[in-house]
Amino acid sequence: xxxxxxxxxxxxxxxxxxxxxxxxxxxxxxxxxxxxxxxxxxxxxxxxxxxxxxxxxxxxxxxxxxxxxxxxxxxxxxxxxxxxxxxxxxxxxxxxxxxxxxxxxxxxxxxxxxxxxxxxxxxxxxxxxxxxxxxxxxxxxxxxxxxxxxxxxxxxxxxxxxxxxxxxxxxxxxxxxxxxxxxxxxxxxxxxxxxxxxxxxxxxxxxxxxxxxxxxxxxxxxxxxxxxxxxxxxxxxxxxxxxxxxxxxxxxxxxxxxxxxxxxxxxxxxxxxxxxxxxxxxxxxxxxxxxxxxxxxxxxxxxxxxx
Numbered sequence: 001x002x003x004x005x006x007x008x009x010x011x012x013x014x015x016x017x018x019x020x021x022x023x024x025x026x027x028x029x030x031x032x033x034x035x036x037x038x039x040x041x042x043x044x045x046x047x048x049x050x051x052x053x054x055x056x057x058x059x060x061x062x063x064x065x066x067x068x069x070x071x072x073x074x075x076x077x078x079x080x081x082x083x084x085x086x087x088x089x090x091x092x093x094x095x096x097x098x099x100x101x102x103x104x105x106x107x108x109x110x111x112x113x114x115x116x117x118x119x120x121x122x123x124x125x126x127x128x129x130x131x132x133x134x135x136x137x138x139x140x141x142x143x144x145x146x147x148x149x150x151x152x153x154x155x156x157x158x159x160x161x162x163x164x165x166x167x168x169x170x171x172x173x174x175x176x177x178x179x180x181x182x183x184x185x186x187x188x189x190x191x192x193x194x195x196x197x198x199x200x201x202x203x204x205x206x207x208x209x210x211x212x213x214x215x216x217x218x219x220x221x222x223x224x225x226x227x228x229x230x231x232x233x234x235x236x237x238x239x240x241x242x243x244x245x246x247x248x249x250x251x252x253x254x255x256x257x258x259x260x261x262x263x264x265x266x267x268x269x270x271x272x273x274x275x276x277x278x279x280x281x282x283x284x285x286x287x288x289x290x291x292x293x294x295x296x297x298x299x300x301x302x303x304x305x306x307x
Contacts, residue, residue, distance in 0.1 A: 015145050018269035021046040022060050023141045025053070026068075030140055033073050033097045039065055051206070052264070052275035052302075059265025060142050072140060073097050074111055077104065081121045089116050146265050154259055156267055157246045158304070164239045166202060166222040167191070167230070174205075174219035183221040184288045190234060191223050200224040203282035203298075221288070242278060244301040245271070248285075252294055256282075259300050268302070278303035 025042040042065055043053035058064050063071065073096040080092045087095070093104035108116045167190070169183045180203075191197040202222040222237075230236040245267070247259045260280070268275065281301040284290075291297065 014272065015269045017274075018056065018060065019142050019145070021048065022057055025057065025065075026140050026142070029069060030072065033069070033076055034095055035097060037065075037069055037097070048275065049277040051279065052277075055260065055264040056268065056275075059261055060145065060269070068140075069097075070107055074108060077108070077116070078121070081116065081119070082125060086121075092116075145269050148266055148270075150262060150266065152255065152258055152262070154247050154262055154267075156263070156271075159244050159246050159301075161242050161244060163241045164200075164224050165226060166220075166237050166239065167196070167225040167228055168220045168222035168235050168237060169233050170235060171219045171221060172217075173215055174217060180219055180221060181289060181293065183219075187221050187223060187234070188287070191225075194225070194228060196223055196225050196228075197287065201284040201286075201288040203284070203288065204279040206279050239278065242276060243304045243306060244281070245273065245304055246283070246299045246301045248299055250295075250297050252296070256296060256298075256300060260302075263300070263302055273304040276303040276305040 025046040028042060028045040029037050039050050039054065042057075043050040046053050046057075048056065054065060057068075061068055077092050077096045080086055080095065086092070089104070090101050093101045096104070098104035098107065105115045105117075108114075108119070112119060167187070169187050171179050171183045174180050184201075188197060191199070200223065202220075202224065204220050204222065205217065206220075207217040220237075228234075228236070245263065247263060249256050249259055280303070281299075282296075283299040283301050285297040285299065289296075
């Protein structure tokens with residue numbers, strides 16, 4: 001059968017689209033477990049930015065991409081160990097995509113409590129035979145979305161935001177101590193001198209701390225400012241006009257994390273929208289961190305791609 005070269009009308013983004021895209025990523029990796037697997041390649045297969053793909057994948061699959069790959073590799077290794085004449089553990093490690101025998105041993109021990117050399121596969125098959133077969137044979141693909149549960153009663157508002165220029169301080173290693181608090185304090189002093197302190201304050205990351213090593217992450221403490229001269233640690237970035245899905249949050253960090261999980265895992269796949277290649281924002285209500293680091297009043301904003 002030949003595919004027509006005529007241009008087809010684009011399909012609307014539906015919940016099935018999200019399942020299809022995540023499954024395209026899974027399809028790319030299941031036959032290549034023996035190869036290095038990069039998040040960027042999986043995101044490319046799913047036609048999403050790596051940042052948003054990671055959040056969508058984790059919300060729909062229940063595991064991060066790294067956890068998912070590790071589990072499939074261990075499952076494959078179990079299958080090879082259960083053969084009548086199993087290959088050497090080094091051969092198994094290489095065939096399943098582990099960087100070395102020690103890498104395989106470390107991951108295997110994390111799951112089963114013992115190294116593969118001390119693992120009694122025969123006893124395991126006798127005791128957990130059905131579980132072993134289920135783990136190895138079950139389809140890794142996603143067939144349905146998570147439940148619509150929304151116990152926090154989050155409500156989404158779609159907003160059109162104009163182009164914005166942000167004055168920012170880049171905070172390296174933001175998860176150490178009070179680096180973010182101090183950065184907002186320095187930026188607040190600067191903003192007050194320039195009559196900008198009552199503008200829209202933002203926090204955002206181009207890195208995903210669930211993907212990027214924490215010591216390599218950076219957080220941007222920012223305030224919207226039209227005209228200023230960037231000097232010293234005060235940088236300048238121009239965001240284009242964007243559409244965002246916005247959820248109001250008044251509570252602790254746990255509430256914000258639940259809101260993001262619900263946005264990416266439940267609301268977004270059913271919304272008819274898909275995320276744009278911009279960072280998610282914390283848009284503070286009033287001045288940032290006015291209530292300290294245990295209670296926040298802000299809008300969590302996820303940029304949406306325009307058709």
